[in-house]
Amino acid sequence: MSEQKTSVLVVEDDAAVRNLITTALSSHGYEWTSATTGAEAIVAINASLPNIVLLDLGLPDIDGQNVITKVRAWSQVPIIVVSARSDDLDKIQALDAGADDYLSKPFSVGELLARIRTAERHLSYQVREEPREVTFSNGDLYIDYVAGVVQLAGEDLHLTPKEFRLLCLLARNVGRVLTHQFLLREAWEGAQEGDLASLRVFMGTLRKKIGSRYIQTHVGVGYRMVRV
Ligand code: CA
Numbered sequence: 422m423s424e425q426k427t428s429v430l431v432v433e434d435d436a437a438v439r440n441l442i443t444t445a446l447s448s449h450g451y452e453w454t455s456a457t458t459g460a461e462a463i464v465a466i467n468a469s470l471p472n473i474v475l476l477d478l479g480l481p482d483i484d485g486q487n488v489i490t491k492v493r494a495w496s497q498v499p500i501i502v503v504s505a506r507s508d509d510l511d512k513i514q515a516l517d518a519g520a521d522d523y524l525s526k527p528f529s530v531g532e533l534l535a536r537i538r539t540a541e542r543h544l545s546y547q548v549r550e551e552p553r554e555v556t557f558s559n560g561d562l563y564i565d566y567v568a569g570v571v572q573l574a575g576e577d578l579h580l581t582p583k584e585f586r587l588l589c590l591l592a593r594n595v596g597r598v599l600t601h602q603f604l605l606r607e608a609w610e611g612a613q614e615g616d617l618a619s620l621r622v623f624m625g626t627l628r629k630k631i632g633s634r635y636i637q638t639h640v641g642v643g644y645r646m647v648r649v
Pocket of ligand 1: 433435478479480
């Protein structure tokens with residue numbers, strides 16, 4: 422990252438959690454602002470243009486999910502949702518609404534900072550790449566979306582059409598956790614609905630071909646391509 426400090430908007434109505442997060446951010450060189458309601462969050466994102474948003478899903482006014490939907494209408498700022506709720510459904514709905522990542526309460530400062538670093542890594546590429554690039558590079562992995570070519574360290578890889586679709590979805594959304602539902606909907610378009618078991622099989626063969634370091638598994642939630 423450049424010399425400029427990364428700014429984080431912390432949206433959290435619980436003062437104790439908010440203090441924990443903002444103290445950790447201050448002591449690790451981040452700038453931050455905070456909001457305690459969804460309405461405040463939307464105004465703050467618009468007004469102060471933070472680099473990253475940490476969004477609690479359980480807010481006193483509007484649901485965090487609604488905040489994501491509203492913000493995504495005009496901003497691609499990375500959103501990390503923070504949820505106290507133990508069931509995966511909230512996180513999955515938030516990811517499908519356009520969140521990039523999630524953090525489950527209770528979390529450690531180490532986990533929090535790791536998620537923020539992941540978002541920062543994504544940011545540093547975002548400014549350089551157009552959203553609809555024709556080619557994609559990540560470590561040894563190279564994709565030409567239009568020509569349908571995938572290479573690993575300069576060697577052509579032979580992917581099935583389904584594997585190629587999945588890889589393109591992950592690459593186009595690099596840094597974001599994509600839910601099982603999203604991948605099934607996008608890669609198995611039309612009448613032939615995919616199921617979770619076949620998604621796992623395709624993801625397994627894809628990882629064998631490209632190597633396991635590019636794709637993270639989020640148990641019960643989905644998959645993410647990481648920058649290596
Ligand atoms: Ca809350």
